[in-house]
Amino acid sequence: MIETVAILVSMVLAATPLLFAALGELVTEKSGVLNLGVEGMMLAGAVTGFAVAASGYGPWAAVLAAALAGAALSSIFALLTLLLLANQVATGLALTMFGIGLSALVGKPFLGMPLEALPALPIPLLSDIPLLGPLLFRYDGMVYLAVALTIALHLFFRHTRAGLVIRAVGENHDAAHALGFPVRRIRFSCVLFGGAMAGLGGAYLSLAYTPMWAQNMTAGRGWIALALVVFATWKPLRVLAGALLFGGFTMAQLHAQGLGIAVPPEFLAMLPYLATVLVLVLISRDATRIRLNAPACIGKLFHPDD
Amino acid sequence: MKFAKWAIALVVAAGMTATAQAEPLKAAWVYVGPVSDHGYSFQHDQGRKAAEAAFGDKLQTTFVESVPEGADAERVINQLAKDGNKLIFSTSFGFMNPTLKVAQRFPDVKFEHATGYKRADNVSTYSSRFYEARAVLGTIAGKMTKSGTIGYVASIPIPEVVSGINAFTIALRKVRPDAQVKVIYVNSWYDPGKEAAAAKALIDQGADVIAQHTDSPAPVQTAEERGVWCFGQSSDMTRFGPKHHLTGVIENWNEYTVAEVKAVLDGSWKSHDTWGGLASGMVKLAPFNPAMPKDVVEAADKVRDDIIAGKLNPFAGPIKDQSGKEILAAGKNFSDGEILGMNFYVEGVQGNLPK
Numbered sequence: 001m002i003e004t005v006a007i008l009v010s011m012v013l014a015a016t017p018l019l020f021a022a023l024g025e026l027v028t029e030k031s032g033v034l035n036l037g038v039e040g041m042m043l044a045g046a047v048t049g050f051a052v053a054a055s056g057y058g059p060w061a062a063v064l065a066a067a068l069a070g071a072a073l074s075s076i077f078a079l080l081t082l083l084l085l086a087n088q089v090a091t092g093l094a095l096t097m098f099g100i101g102l103s104a105l106v107g108k109p110f111l112g113m114p115l116e117a118l119p120a121l122p123i124p125l126l127s128d129i130p131l132l133g134p135l136l137f138r139y140d141g142m143v144y145l146a147v148a149l150t151i152a153l154h155l156f157f158r159h160t161r162a163g164l165v166i167r168a169v170g171e172n173h174d175a176a177h178a179l180g181f182p183v184r185r186i187r188f189s190c191v192l193f194g195g196a197m198a199g200l201g202g203a204y205l206s207l208a209y210t211p212m213w214a215q216n217m218t219a220g221r222g223w224i225a226l227a228l229v230v231f232a233t234w235k236p237l238r239v240l241a242g243a244l245l246f247g248g249f250t251m252a253q254l255h256a257q258g259l260g261i262a263v264p265p266e267f268l269a270m271l272p273y274l275a276t277v278l279v280l281v282l283i284s285r286d287a288t289r290i291r292l293n294a295p296a297c298i299g300k301l302f303h304p305d306d
Numbered sequence: 307m308k309f310a311k312w313a314i315a316l317v318v319a320a321g322m323t324a325t326a327q328a329e330p331l332k333a334a335w336v337y338v339g340p341v342s343d344h345g346y347s348f349q350h351d352q353g354r355k356a357a358e359a360a361f362g363d364k365l366q367t368t369f370v371e372s373v374p375e376g377a378d379a380e381r382v383i384n385q386l387a388k389d390g391n392k393l394i395f396s397t398s399f400g401f402m403n404p405t406l407k408v409a410q411r412f413p414d415v416k417f418e419h420a421t422g423y424k425r426a427d428n429v430s431t432y433s434s435r436f437y438e439a440r441a442v443l444g445t446i447a448g449k450m451t452k453s454g455t456i457g458y459v460a461s462i463p464i465p466e467v468v469s470g471i472n473a474f475t476i477a478l479r480k481v482r483p484d485a486q487v488k489v490i491y492v493n494s495w496y497d498p499g500k501e502a503a504a505a506k507a508l509i510d511q512g513a514d515v516i517a518q519h520t521d522s523p524a525p526v527q528t529a530e531e532r533g534v535w536c537f538g539q540s541s542d543m544t545r546f547g548p549k550h551h552l553t554g555v556i557e558n559w560n561e562y563t564v565a566e567v568k569a570v571l572d573g574s575w576k577s578h579d580t581w582g583g584l585a586s587g588m589v590k591l592a593p594f595n596p597a598m599p600k601d602v603v604e605a606a607d608k609v610r611d612d613i614i615a616g617k618l619n620p621f622a623g624p625i626k627d628q629s630g631k632e633i634l635a636a637g638k639n640f641s642d643g644e645i646l647g648m649n650f651y652v653e654g655v656q657g658n659l660p661k
Contacts, residue, residue, distance in 0.1 A: 006510045014503055104340075104372075112344030114523075114545045117531065210498040210524040212546075215340065215372075219497045250500075254507040257490045258457070260657035269493070 005135050007251060012143065013209060015247030017042070017201040017218075019146045021225035022232070022239045023153055024070075024197025029229055030157070031190035032170035032297035036092025037077055038198050039222025040099020045070040045199025046206035047103040047110070050213040054110055059118050063142065063203055070199020071192045073099055078191040082184050085301050100216055110213040118142060118208040142204050149197075153236040166190060170295030173302040183302055201225065227276040233283055233293040246272045331571055333357070334391040335369040336382055338398035339496075345521045345540040346495075346557070347371060350397040350420070353563035360564045364571060375400025380407055387412040393570050394418070395563070405429060416575055418566055420559075421466075423646075427577050432562055435583030436466065437473035437645065438613050439555040439591055440517075441620035442584075443537050444474035445609045446552055447515045448481025449602040450535050457508025458489045459501055459518040459525045463660045467519050469648040471655060473620040474517060477609065479654045487655045488513060498524035509534055515552075526551055542592040553606075554592040561587055581642065585614045621645060626653040 021038050028035050049066035053059055077095050080086040118140040127137040157163040166186060169176045173183045201221070206213055224246055232238035253268035283293065335354050339347035354367050368391070373382050379401045386394055387408055395418045396405045402422035409417045409429045417429040425431055447456050456478060460467050475487045488511060490504040501520050505528035508516060516536040518525040523546035529536035530547035538544070538554030562580065569575040582588035591610065594603055612618035623634035628651050634640060640648075651659050 003510050003512075007507075010503065010506045010510065014499075108340065108342060111340060111342040112348070112523075114527075117527075205499060210502045210522075210527060212498060212523060212527070214496065214498050214522055217498050219494075219499055221499070250503060251507060254490050254492075254500075254504045255511065257657060258488045258507050258511045260488075262658060264660070266493070 005131060007255065008135055009138075011244060011247045011251050012139070013247070014250045015243040016143050016146050017204040017209065017221055018225050018228060018246055019150065019240060019243040020142075020201035020204060021198045021222060022228040022243060023146075023149055023236060024194035024201070025225055025229050026232070026234055026236060026239055027153065027166070027190050027197070028194030029298055030170045030234060030295055031166050031187045032173055032295050032300065032302070033081065033187050033191055034088050034092065034299040035074065035077055035095070035191060035194055036089060036226065037074065037095025037099065037222075038194075038225050039218055039220070040096035040103075041070040041073045041195045041198035042202035042205075042218045042222045042225075043099045043103035043216065044073045045202030046217060047107040047202075047213055048199070049203030050115065050206040050211075051106065051110055053207055054113055054115055054213075059207060060141075062207055063200065066199040066203030066207075067196040068199070070202065071196040073102075074191050074195025074198070075188075077195075078188045081301070082187055082191070085303060088299050088301070096222065104215045107213045107215065111215075113212065115207070115211040117211040140208050142200070142208055145200075146204075147240070150236050150240045157236065167295070170297055173297050173300070177302070177304060184304070187302070198222065198225075224272065227273065231276045231279050233279075234295065235293070245275070249275075330364050330366040331361075331393065331567070332366050332368075332389075332391045333393040333567060333570075334386040334389075334395070335367065336373050336379065336386070336394065336396045336398075336401060337369060337371045338375060338400065339372060339521075341369065341371050347397070349541055349557045350395070350559055353559035354395070356560035357563050357567045361567060361571065365567060373401075376404075380404035383408045384411070387415045392416065393567065396420070416570055425577055425579060430566070430577050430579065432559075432580040432582075432588075434557060434588040435581060436555055436557075436589055437469045437620055438583040439589045440470045440474040441477040441613065441618075442591060442606050442610050443517060443553065443555070444477030445481055446598070446602055446606050447474070447517065447535075447537075448478045448485060449605055450552065450598075451482060451485060451515045453512050453514045454482060454485045455512045455514065456485060456487045457505065457511070457513030457516045458487050459504045459508065459516065459520055460489050460491045461495045461520045462493060463491055465646055465648045468651070468659065469621075469645050470519055472648060472652045475652055475654045476620060476625065481605070485654060489655060489657055491660060492520060494520070496521045498522040501525050502528045505529060505536075506532070523547075538592055544592065544595075549597070550595075551592075552595045552598060556590040556592050558587055558590050583613070584610060585616070627651070628653055628655060 025038055045066035048069035049062040052065040053062035077091055080091045081088045121141050123137040127133040169183050169186050177183050228242045232242045249272045256263055337347035341347050341351040358367055370382050373379050383404055393416045397420040399421045402424055405417050405419045406424055409426050419431050421433045422431050478485050492500040492504050501522050502524040505516050505525040509532050514534045516525050516529045518539050521540055523543045526536050526538050526543045526547040530550045535550050535552050544551045619639045621640040623638040624632055624636045625634040627633045
């Protein structure tokens, strides 16, 4: 039983960076912008967070700096695609490559440096409950933050006017514009939010998961986060479930090897992607459901004079 | 006018040949990672620095870091040869074919390729018997484990990694006959996230000692956090696990590099293959953790000294395969060729070797 709890905990930890990045991308996409630069923004966050923490400014300053770094990188994307009307797919891909290179350059002096991991913050009383305590209430602060943001975003899109406005902008920017909403400004802030969240996801890796800086240490998690948004059909709570599932697949593949189970590990490694494809096929069967979930204006350029 | 040009050209050319004789030997290094990775490329760069220190102004060195294996490598090596480097160290397995191609184009340039198996008249190869150090780690693991389950974070199922797992397991079971080794491959040499996750999975499955054959310190960090013993890789990783890092396999190319540069300088260089172990100093052990009990240190020192003295072969028979069938009789040793092509697990390793 103790082992099961430990395995579930390791799943949650593996899911956390994905959850941050995917929630950010979800908000970006809800506003009708597709930013494929998640991987690059995560790396910017990872290296900035590590640099600030390693320079002795404390973990929370590091987390904040990581969010700012992610947002800063995403502002380049926002300028190019929203103001200068560059193609979003190409710009996003370029942002990823730029982020990989820039983070490697900035991170050079920090290679091979040890760092104290983000401290665990057990919640008093609750963390002493047998089984449930270690399973739910003994994480570091960023894990709680990720879960809290999931719930907040769920409520935000469901019950607030601002959430509705973002959805309107993502569904039909011309109509939103005609109603007098500042489409570009709203999209700009959503892209910045997405960048900040990706930065947090990266920082979780370099500050808590494996407290160190290594070139390209996100190792494709930005792309998983992108898949996760589609997998979750643009719903925050489903992103949480999906992130846990993806984290679970990551751990399951390793556990299967350790137990000597004869399923090829390569097969288990591709399961999350297979699941994404499967979900895409399933939701695509029903045209109305896609229309209900996917923001209709995603990836489309908006020009206020049109 | 024309004559004047020729005359000037001749004088310049003569001047260049004259200075060329007094010029230092130009040597270049090509690394697969950044030199500051404190791991594989870092150790190779230590060799370059040792050569610089040994030969002073007789040697002029340059290096190119983070060179991807493949077409880029050929361009980089070619450019270095064109720039007048007379000795080029290409230090990763994936540089093998590019090195040989460039070597054909520049027959008067000497090449040193690490961990490969293809040679030419102007291409030498060198590598280390890492498995010898892993036999020492296995001995320590056998003494330190309580659960009898050892976790092994491995990179890619190639003979170098498999022979390391086997040497480790054979030594382990000499100390603790019922011990088992659980292996998880992360399919990468450097993926901190996945290496940490693999170490966690192994610990959750009951391992109380973690060994690794991947390059990042993530498994050491994870072991430190979870309070289990661990071994590092490539360079001294004590700072990532000050309490639980027992020791580790360290690559040391310094003496070899100095010797090869010297051979080129005095004209005695010849193409050859070097596969050095603990005795040659090409493989070393990181400083032992002071928390290691005295009898464990003694046992480890004895295995190391016996291997150095040639009294102990980590692959001495009898050796059984996973099904318990004897595959090597007592009194026999595996040959170098058999070790270099090892593609099976010995008794005591759990799971199937991915093919």
